[in-house]
Amino acid sequence: MPDSGEEQKMEDLISNFRWNRNEIYGRFNREDAENIMRIPISLSRSGDMHFWIRSKHGEYSVKSCYQVLLKEERSKGSETKGDSGSSYDDSNTQIWKTLWGLNIKHKIKLFIWRCIPNTLTARETIFRRTKQGSPFCSRCGDNMETMEHILFHCEQAQKVWKLAPVQWDGIQNQIGCFKKWWAALVQATSRNKGRQHIALTANILWQLWKDRNKMEFEGKERDGLKIVQKAST
Ligand SMILES: [Zn+2]
Structure with a gap:
């Protein structure tokens, strides 16, 4: 996460309904960038972008997106620790x-x-x-x-x-x-x-x-x- 302290908007990372690869790789480390790129972009007909963001105030921001990703990664890690079966x-x-x-x-x-x-x-x-x-x-x-x-x-x-x-x-x-x-x-x-x-x-x-x-x-x-x-x- 870049520590400029400023909340960044998701739309900065998207151009023409695609992830802006250069922006994302420029702002995040490789692993985070790859995680972000994996999020599907949905083009809603109403012009309203739908993301899976669960930020406190319902704002769509890079920060809240990033936090959800981190949480997901952590829970994945804890699942695999007790995993004895074949993946x-x-x-x-x-x-x-x-x-x-x-x-x-x-x-x-x-x-x-x-x-x-x-x-x-x-x-x-x-x-x-x-x-x-x-x-x-x-x-x-x-x-x-x-x-x-x-x-x-x-x-x-x-x-x-x-x-x-x-x-x-x-x-x-x-x-x-x-x-x-x-x-x-x-x-x-x-x-x-x-x-x-x-x-x-x-x-x-x-x-x-x-x-x-x-x-x-x-x-x-x-x-x-x-x-x-x-x-x-
Ligand atoms: Zn063909």
């Missing part, structure tokens, strides 16, 4: 529990359930198993169409995530493996609106998959903004 099992259980508890359509839960062990029938998966068809993305042509390509890397996915009302910049480095990414995202469950953010994210993933199928089987292109709007309703 891998724990994280798997948490993944399933969170998924089934989300306020989303059942078919979307099933969809995410298929994404986690990578059993979606993306072109690359089919090609690898059957040597049938082409492994390349029908939209951008020269990239292998893996599940991660469809959901994160393809130009359409990039467009959609840019417009999405929830951002997961802090776990961007995990998008090479859906399961790892989802496991990191599930860590947000305990935060204020965390479940809503995760549910919204699941809806976006589902819309991206539906969009891919529309393109694949009907040759129809959809507007990225429409996908985001559909996922947000």
Whole structure:
């Protein structure tokens, strides 16, 4: 925490609905900066920023945000001290529990359930198993169409995530493996609106998959903004 004594506003750390990486790394030590970057930014339609801040006076400030983070870290530390079980099992259980508890359509839960062990029938998966068809993305042509390509890397996915009302910049480095990414995202469950953010994210993933199928089987292109709007309703 910088000790200028002045309360700093969250908005100083956010520009254009994204964490301002330079500001955050400039003001906080590496560990704190990473923790902050992990907080999803939600873009509320009312123009009112929703954060999981629980400050005394309800003000949104860097200080109160930081205190909640510290508390979380400390309680995590005390939990692990008495932990005799395997953390891998724990994280798997948490993944399933969170998924089934989300306020989303059942078919979307099933969809995410298929994404986690990578059993979606993306072109690359089919090609690898059957040597049938082409492994390349029908939209951008020269990239292998893996599940991660469809959901994160393809130009359409990039467009959609840019417009999405929830951002997961802090776990961007995990998008090479859906399961790892989802496991990191599930860590947000305990935060204020965390479940809503995760549910919204699941809806976006589902819309991206539906969009891919529309393109694949009907040759129809959809507007990225429409996908985001559909996922947000
Ligand atoms: Zn593509």
